[in-house]
């Protein structure tokens with residue numbers, strides 16, 4: 116899958132601020148004339164290019180509002196980017212979105228329904244059902260209506276359904292973190308299985324431990340920019356150093372870390388182009 120120079124700019128109503136980027140003048144005038152609130156431009160993803168290969172487990176990290184979810188929504192086809200394109204060999208499945216579950220039905224019935232909705236043969240559904248019930252690890256609650264589930268329990272169910280068809284490209288936006296330790300273990304085992312079956316997983320997380328443990332590669336986004344892309348240990352270490360400076364109020368030092376890494380990234384890309 117290739118994310119090719121993807122950018123996303125949201126127009127958002129704002130009461131104003133000095134460093135806001137205004138929309139073009141004619142739009143401003145028209146809104147003023149119509150008595151609508153002013154709108155500013157918010158760049159959520161900034162010209163991001165990435166190639167993700169089969170079998171890769173790519174972690175996406177970055178502070179709040181850095182563009183991770185926006186990028187995942189674009190990859191999942193839920194949102195069109197302002198510019199750029201995503202080329203994928205198969206439809207990416209974003210956990211919990213591509214399958215609509217029914218609150219009044221039991222967990223087991225929902226798994227069955229979710230599998231059928233994803234085009235699975237009914238005989239195959241019977242075959243895989245016990246395994247998926249085990250992945251969800253809901254115990255007796257698997258027979259309860261889904262509306263009686265906690266948010267973590269519902270997340271487990273969605274996870275089991277989303278991974279049922281061995282999606283080629285699976286997108287997880289913080290899904291595992293909502294579960295407890297037992298679910299995380301099972302969830303990780305299931306994702307390792309997906310990866311082995313030559314799919315790839317895109318995984319958004321704020322947990323560096325989880326990212327280091329599970330990912331084969333990590334992408335760091337900040338304010339929509341691609342800051343780093345590489346080895347999980349290396350990227351998470353630099354990210355932690357950046358966050359530490361921010362937490363200590365050393366914004367300049369944090370910016371310097373980011374600038375240096377972005378320059379390194381440009382140099383690497385240039386070397387690759389010339390190679």
Ligand SMILES: Nc1ncnc2c1ncn2[C@@H]1O[C@H](COP(=O)(O)OP(=O)(O)OP(=O)(O)O)[C@@H](O)[C@H]1O
Pocket residue numbers: 125126127157158159177178179180181182183184185186
């Ligand atoms: N529907 C929307 N309309 C306008 N702006 C949006 C919208 N959704 C997100 N944004 C903006 O886009 C930027 C990126 O948001 P996004 O949710 O992609 O970040 P994130 O990295 O996933 O953050 P988090 O770690 O907090 O989940 C933010 O500045 C946010 O304010």
